[in-house]
Amino acid sequence: MSGEGPFDTIGTVGAGAYGAALALAAARAGRRVLLWAREAAAVDAIARTRQAPRLPGITLPDAVRGTVQLADLAGCDALLITVPTQSLRAVCRALAPLLPASIPVISAAKGIERGTGLFTTQIIAQELPAARPAILSGPSFAADIGKGLPTAVTLAAADASLAQALAEALSSPAFRIYHSADPRGVEIGGAAKNVLAIAAGIAIGLGYGESARAALVARGFAELRRFGQAHGAQGETLMGLSGLGDVVLSCASPQSRNFAFGLALGQGRSVTDAAGGALAEGAFTAQILAQMAQAGGVDMPIADAVAGIIDGRIGVREAVTGLLARPLRAEGEGETM
Numbered sequence: 001m002s003g004e005g006p007f008d009t010i011g012t013v014g015a016g017a018y019g020a021a022l023a024l025a026a027a028r029a030g031r032r033v034l035l036w037a038r039e040a041a042a043v044d045a046i047a048r049t050r051q052a053p054r055l056p057g058i059t060l061p062d063a064v065r066g067t068v069q070l071a072d073l074a075g076c077d078a079l080l081i082t083v084p085t086q087s088l089r090a091v092c093r094a095l096a097p098l099l100p101a102s103i104p105v106i107s108a109a110k111g112i113e114r115g116t117g118l119f120t121t122q123i124i125a126q127e128l129p130a131a132r133p134a135i136l137s138g139p140s141f142a143a144d145i146g147k148g149l150p151t152a153v154t155l156a157a158a159d160a161s162l163a164q165a166l167a168e169a170l171s172s173p174a175f176r177i178y179h180s181a182d183p184r185g186v187e188i189g190g191a192a193k194n195v196l197a198i199a200a201g202i203a204i205g206l207g208y209g210e211s212a213r214a215a216l217v218a219r220g221f222a223e224l225r226r227f228g229q230a231h232g233a234q235g236e237t238l239m240g241l242s243g244l245g246d247v248v249l250s251c252a253s254p255q256s257r258n259f260a261f262g263l264a265l266g267q268g269r270s271v272t273d274a275a276g277g278a279l280a281e282g283a284f285t286a287q288i289l290a291q292m293a294q295a296g297g298v299d300m301p302i303a304d305a306v307a308g309i310i311d312g313r314i315g316v317r318e319a320v321t322g323l324l325a326r327p328l329r330a331e332g333e334g335e336t337m
């Protein structure tokens with residue numbers, strides 16, 4: 001026993017696809033859930049239809065209650081924050097005067113903050129200094145969780161016993177949460193995989209085929225590991241669910257919005273049109289990831305190419321030609337993990 005918890009009531013901050021899916025997962029694990037949405041219309045829809053507008057077709061049990069009042073979250077035993085990375089700071093800032101000290105605050109966002117280069121647990125630590133930050137990440141489409149399909153993710157916190165207690169409180173037979181004391185490794189995997197999924201989508205959209213996709217995934221994952229190593233991530237974390245696991249899922253499936261965004265770019269759609277209104281977190285992370293890599297002397301040509309395309313510095317075909325023209329070298333050169 002860790003002495004943590006019990007985590008009877010979980011607050012889910014953000015009622016998008018993943019917020020609704022994690023609220024449902026927490027309810028299946030036996031928790032009471034308060035699902036906060038910024039729009040009263042979303043809360044009304046949940047009360048009326050038992051469905052969240054961004055996760056249609058999935059019924060939420062009565063244990064999930066919607067609220068539009070941020071102050072209601074003050075009574076929760078832990079929070080799961082599921083707003084996009086670039087909105088996380090503003091949401092934490094609004095929560096700051098409301099939360100009890102030492103409350104675990106788990107980020108489920110996959111990205112790096114533009115302008116600061118901070119990972120999501122660092123943003124939580126800055127804005128909620130009395131809270132205990134954690135990160136949940138790994139291969140898991142909201143719709144799959146919603147349908148109760150088998151899914152496994154990782155929950156990490158600097159305090160290993162907290163990570164374990166939260167993982168146990170939120171796990172259920174179809175939603176298995178492994179625990180880790182390497183939050184940085186977990187959040188790097190989630191942030192970088194989105195950029196790699198865009199690259200994989202571009203390759204498929206250009207018609208380059210499955211062999212090219214496999215090469216991109218392998219070389220992209222080597223980039224992710226180099227970046228992780230430079231930022232103190234543990235090798236086994238990067239090789240686990242939140243690193244390799246999520247790279248495999250997101251680079252392989254058109255269900256990934258990041259992959260779908262890349263696919264549309266490869267098929268000739270413009271950067272502004274390609275997402276089609278869906279959230280593609282990698283589009284916001286690519287530039288800062290490439291900048292951080294460059295500043296740290298980490299070679300990340302695929303992330304840099306994606307950043308160049310999104311910034312409009314380089315065309316899709318030109319970027320891919322540049323990648324293919326890189327000098328041949330020994331596989332694994334410069335990698336120590």
Ligand SMILES: NC(=O)C1=CN([C@@H]2O[C@H](COP(=O)(O)OP(=O)(O)OC[C@H]3O[C@@H](n4cnc5c(N)ncnc54)[C@H](OP(=O)(O)O)[C@@H]3O)[C@@H](O)[C@H]2O)C=CC1
Nearest residue numbers: 014015016017018019038054082083087109110141142279
């Ligand atoms: N969907 C998935 O399968 C998975 C998603 N994730 C991660 O979860 C995060 C959220 O993704 P997802 O739920 O899919 O995205 P959605 O676009 O479905 O939902 C995002 C939610 O965040 C809310 N939101 C956005 N900005 C703010 C803000 N400033 N203040 C308050 N609420 C805000 C939106 O509100 P509104 O509806 O009012 O616009 C919306 O409810 C991303 O980082 C993503 O990478 C991780 C794993 C799987």
Ligand SMILES: O=C(CO)COP(=O)(O)O
Nearest residue numbers: 138139140141256257258
């Ligand atoms: O992170 C996810 C799966 O693990 C969801 O991927 P997308 O955000 O690309 O849809």
